[in-house]
Amino acid sequence: MKYLILALLVWSLVSCHDDCDPEDTRCSGNMAQICASDGDWQTVDNCSLVEPGEWECCEWAFIYEDAETAACIPLGECE
Amino acid sequence: MSRHILLDGPIQCLGGQHSPPKEVIRIINKYSKIKKDETMTKKEFKRLWNGLLTHFNARVIKKSDDELMEAIASFLDVLKIQNREAFLNNWAITLRHNIYLPFTVGDDSKITLEEQLIVLCHELTHVPQWDDPLFVLRYVSSTAHRAEEETEALIAGLEACHLLIGALPPLNEEAVKLKAYGCKKADIKVVEKALTMASIKIEKGGVSTEAGKVLRKLMLS
Numbered sequence: 001m002k003y004l005i006l007a008l009l010v011w012s013l014v015s016c017h018d019d020c021d022p023e024d025t026r027c028s029g030n031m032a033q034i035c036a037s038d039g040d041w042q043t044v045d046n047c048s049l050v051e052p053g054e055w056e057c058c059e060w061a062f063i064y065e066d067a068e069t070a071a072c073i074p075l076g077e078c079e
Numbered sequence: 080m081s082r083h084i085l086l087d088g089p090i091q092c093l094g095g096q097h098s099p100p101k102e103v104i105r106i107i108n109k110y111s112k113i114k115k116d117e118t119m120t121k122k123e124f125k126r127l128w129n130g131l132l133t134h135f136n137a138r139v140i141k142k143s144d145d146e147l148m149e150a151i152a153s154f155l156d157v158l159k160i161q162n163r164e165a166f167l168n169n170w171a172i173t174l175r176h177n178i179y180l181p182f183t184v185g186d187d188s189k190i191t192l193e194e195q196l197i198v199l200c201h202e203l204t205h206v207p208q209w210d211d212p213l214f215v216l217r218y219v220s221s222t223a224h225r226a227e228e229e230t231e232a233l234i235a236g237l238e239a240c241h242l243l244i245g246a247l248p249p250l251n252e253e254a255v256k257l258k259a260y261g262c263k264k265a266d267i268k269v270v271e272k273a274l275t276m277a278s279i280k281i282e283k284g285g286v287s288t289e290a291g292k293v294l295r296k297l298m299l300s
Contacts, residue, residue: 022265023272034273037265038223044230044273050285051292061279064272071279072287 025070027057032070047072121185124192128184128199130297131290135176135203142167142179171198173205193243200239200290204232207289226266229257231288233270234277238291241281242298250274 020035027033030047047055050072058078061071132138142148148167156163172179180198182190190198208214208228217224233253241247254271262270280287286295 023269025272025276032276034269034276036223036227036269037263038221040223042223042227042230042273044234044276045280045287047280047287050280050287051295052284055280055285061276064275069272069276071276072285073279074283074285 025059027059027070030055030057032057032061032072034070045072120187120192124185124196127196127294127297131196131199131203131293134293135206135290137173137176137178137203137206139178139180139184139199141183142170142172142181145179148172148179171202173202173209175209176206178202178206193240196243196294197236197239200288200294201232201236203290204235204288222260222262222266223269225260226257226262226270229260229262230270230273233274234281235288235290237274237277237281238286238288239294242286242291242294247278247281250278 019039020041022035022037022039024035025033026041028041028043031043032045032047033041033043036042045057047057054075055072056075056078057070058073059070060068061073061078062069140148152163152166155166168181170181178199180202182195184195185192187195205228208231211217214228218228219225233256237247237250237253251271253274254267257267257270277287286292
């Protein structure tokens, strides 16, 4: 029984996600994220950690397949 | 686990779209000058190579010299998953702090020194991933998570490629490599888009991966 509970616990850790549409992108805090094939948000880049200089996440950094897409760009360039 | 890390052949860095910032131009000029004079290579390569390995506390082992890799190659060959020679000659693998490479480090007769550094940056990204106790479970249980871990390593390779050569390879070709990892078409589409997101930052001169940052610092020092 305890193995079953452990397995369920591990499964819940691995499988939990906050539904999104695959390939959607967003800025979460200062992180550029993409929605994975399993509907879970994944971080592509933490803009606060980009070097050199200061960077910010911009939700309309570029157009990808006709959609505005998030990416890290130098601070002040997101207009 | 044997298919954990793969780089199937040398990375080709082809034309970037944007002008890199001054700092990157300085690095590129430095290295193209070195290349032209043919004095770069071995000494500078060694410095960068050793600096990267030291930072990650990793070591490199030639695959064909390692009994474990020989055993895995034979095992995969028997199961007809992968030809023995193809496994030993084409795939790079990282197991914890050990990086198994299919080429002789510093021998540029088959793969250039820049490409060797790019492969190393990719593999080094997997070293800290092993420190996550859920890494193996996540890697084997979900193709989406596997794609995520590999995306980070591919981004490190792209950063190294841009720093060393000044351009990026075709991103769709990078993403499609994950087919060999058992990733689905949907995962590969996500990876291609994620690499494009990262390329925006890279072409503007930014690095975010640990391997990219260390390489950049070493190149500037």
